[in-house]
Amino acid sequence: MDNFTVGVVVFPGSNCDRDVSWALEGCLDIRTKYLWHESSDLSDVDAIVLPGGFSYGDYLRCGAIARFSPLINALDEFVKSGKRVLGICNGFQILTESGFLPGALVANKNLNFICDDVELDIVSSKGGWFNNGDEKQTIKLPIAHGEGRYHCDSDTLKKLVDNELIALRYKNNPNGSSFDIAGITNEKGNVLGLMPHPERACDETIGGNDGLFTLKSLILK
Amino acid sequence: MDQFAVKVFVRLRPSVLDPAGEATKSASIKLGAEGIKSLRIGKMIEVKIEGNGENEVKEKIDLLCDRLFANTVIEDYEYSLEKL
Numbered sequence: 001m002d003n004f005t006v007g008v009v010v011f012p013g014s015n016c017d018r019d020v021s022w023a024l025e026g027c028l029d030i031r032t033k034y035l036w037h038e039s040s041d042l043s044d045v046d047a048i049v050l051p052g053g054f055s056y057g058d059y060l061r062c063g064a065i066a067r068f069s070p071l072i073n074a075l076d077e078f079v080k081s082g083k084r085v086l087g088i089c090n091g092f093q094i095l096t097e098s099g100f101l102p103g104a105l106v107a108n109k110n111l112n113f114i115c116d117d118v119e120l121d122i123v124s125s126k127g128g129w130f131n132n133g134d135e136k137q138t139i140k141l142p143i144a145h146g147e148g149r150y151h152c153d154s155d156t157l158k159k160l161v162d163n164e165l166i167a168l169r170y171k172n173n174p175n176g177s178s179f180d181i182a183g184i185t186n187e188k189g190n191v192l193g194l195m196p197h198p199e200r201a202c203d204e205t206i207g208g209n210d211g212l213f214t215l216k217s218l219i220l221k
Numbered sequence: 222m223d224q225f226a227v228k229v230f231v232r233l234r235p236s237v238l239d240p241a242g243e244a245t246k247s248a249s250i251k252l253g254a255e256g257i258k259s260l261r262i263g264k265m266i267e268v269k270i271e272g273n274g275e276n277e278v279k280e281k282i283d284l285l286c287d288r289l290f291a292n293t294v295i296e297d298y299e300y301s302l303e304k305l
Contacts (some may be wrong), residue, residue, distance in 0.1 A: 027235065063291055091223075099291065104294040106233075111240045151237055151295055 004219050005036040007045030007057040010092075011055035011066050016088065016199060020051045023199040027209075028216055037066070038186070040074040047084040048217040050091025052144070052197060060149050063093035070090075072098050084127075084218055086190045089145055092183070092193035094119060100161070101184055101193045103152035109176025117207070118196060119171040124164040127189030128220050131213045139210035142195035143174065143182075148195040150177040152185075153178055163187060168194055222271045225276040225278050231291045232263035266290055275302060 006024055010017045015033065024030040033045055042048070056065035072094065079085055079100060087095040093198060096103045108114060122130040122137045131137065152160070157179055160166050168183035175195075183194030198211025202217075233239050243263045246260035268285075272278035282300055291298040 060289070064289065064292065096294075102294075105291055105293055106237065107240055109238065109240055111244060153236070153294075165256075176240075 001081050003031070004046050005031045005033050005044065006218050007042065007048045008032050009035045009037060009048060009050050011053065011069065013055045013057055014051050014053035014090070016090075016197065017054035019197075020049050020199045021086070022216055023202040023211070024049075024218075027212060030219060031217075035071060037069040037071045039132055040070040041126065042068045042071075042074050042078050042151040046077065048086070049218070050094050051083070051199075052089030052091060055090055055094065058090075058147075061097065062090060063095075063097035064189060066090075066094045067098040076098070079186070079191055081116070082190055084220065086129075086214070086218060087191070088197055088199065089148070089195055090173040092195055095191065095193040100191050101186060102156045103150055103178075103181075103184070105147055105195070106149050106151050108145070108149050108174075109146050111146075113144070114148070115144045116142070116174065118143050118174055118182070120168045120196060121171060123169050124168045124185065126164050126167065127185050127217075129167060129185070129189075129192045129214050129217050136169065140201070140208055141198060141210055142200045142207070143196050145175070145195055148177070149175045150179075150181040150195075153177055160184060168196070169191040171217060223274060223278075224269065224271050224305040226303045226305055227268040227270060227278070227282055227300055228303075229268065229282065229286060229290055229297045229298060230263055231266065231286075231296050233261060234295055234297055235280070237295050245262040269305070275304070278302065 021032045041163045169180040173180045185192050198214040201208045201211035242261040286298045
């Protein structure tokens with residue numbers, strides 16, 4: 001992974017871009033490069049993270065405006081080539097708005113902005129994003145969102161279940177998400193979107209390192 | 222070129238829970254309003270737009286609604302047009 005570089009996208013309003021970069025470089029020794037949202041040249045990055053935050057102020061709907069940025073337009077080819085894309089929180093919202101992942105994220109059932117650690121069940125091994133060493137494994141990651149309630153129609157939910165696209169489910173659903181869904185992948189497995197923040201769980205001294213595996217898996221081919 | 226005033230209404234689909242609507246309904250009842258059976262909150266977007274006739278403008282508005290104003294996974298939309 002000498003020259004392997006992860007592109008960390010910066011939208012106006014992103015606020016987890018530096019956390020992601022710090023976690024990758026400081027904890028995992030993986031090189032990163034910030035990608036401004038107006039750039040459409042993805043030729044020198046090998047994987048991409050869409051970080052959390054409030055891109056474009058979350059105007060209209062979370063992730064709705066970011067979808068029209070030159071970078072997201074260029075993402076289609078990147079995804080088709082099989083390279084890995086990780087969308088965290090607002091990044092997950094952008095991936096659903098832009099159609100890379102099905103469903104949508106809407107206001108939490110209790111209308112609160114929830115900032116907490118949550119227990120999650122690893123459901124699928126698709127894409128190798130999580131350590132599926134055990135038959136069924138639980139991890140703990142922080143969440144921080146006001147609009148994280150995953151919603152999809154029943155046909156889409158059936159497709160997610162049948163094709164093993166549900167990556168993570170909340171043990172105690174905090175926001176009212178359909179089927180307790182916290183994260184999903186695309187069919188190929190190279191795109192993962194999740195509401196919890198793995199980059200905030202990469203060091204025992206700040207409360208846990210269950211997020212390390214997911215960030216490290218960005219370098220998988 | 223004709224100019225049109227368009228009002229677009231975007232609403233959460235009936236199957237999608239509207240917690241803000243529920244909270245407002247609860248506050249309305251606390252205010253003493255009786256008989257409220259349902260309360261849901263949507264968005265109204267006002268657009269002034271030019272085009273060669275109503276059909277051309279409708280095509281543009283349909284595109285905007287489908288691709289930007291509404292996320293049809295969770296929302297429905299409708300609009301009214303007024304020639305200025």
